[in-house]
Amino acid sequence: MASLSNYLRTHRKRLAFSQEEVAFLLGVNGTDKATKVSRDENSAREPSLQSALAYEAIYGTPVRELFAGLYEEMEQKVAERAKLLGFRTTGKATRQRQEVIANLLSKLTV
């Protein structure tokens, strides 16, 4: 089964932080700070790169694991594009490029 889109809630609960506390650590301003964290956790929006890296710093877990479902989705899309690129560059790719493309293709699940 596919991963959840993100595991932000899992890590927050593991550390027993409230959404307000995480919002404070992220540097969110305003009266309804917890709403931003809630929206990130419920995948109602994708956080900015700054927020994603701040989550990594707070939870001590790499972004690709925090956003595992999203990462898997991106990985598939890149692998699909790599397949096209592989066809386009047949015969003229260097060995290193071929290895990168083969590595990406190995991640295609369908």
Place this chain on the structure above:
Amino acid sequence: MRMDQPSQRTRILAVSFSSRGFGYAVIEGGSALVDFGKKRIEGDKNMGSLAGVEKIIHRNQPDLLVLQDVNHAKGTRRVPRIKMLHKKVIALAKERHIRVVKIAGRDLRSRLLGDEEGTKQEMAELLAKQFSNELASRLPPKRTAWMNADPRMDIFDAVGLAVAAHDDGAAMKLNG
């Protein structure tokens, strides 16, 4: 927390209803407690609980739903409201194509503690050790005769159901 590879993952949602509301737990791959909590429901408890469970299902997309067997298990004394709620939750799970497993209280204690006469407190202490990061700080104090059941026990009841369902599927009733 190290996440398992997708092929190794099965997400199990367990829900334990009580007079206050319900506790829930989501276990992934058998070793990661990815979501858990308790909800206190005011007003129409069944409608509120059903809406709460629906939200948790939507959020966690489980493969399997585990409930306590409140209808056929020997010695069960659950109130009719909760029995009715179980039927509604099972119907909801079927609508979402989620497999349902029911485990009797005695089976649960027998599987986790190796003793069907074991207590909820013993079970909670065992689970607090197994998931120490998440649950150790939430372990309720030992209950004495004049105390009400601690609301946090709903979480441990749900985690126990999820762990038992993961550990051994042999004696479970499917889609019952």
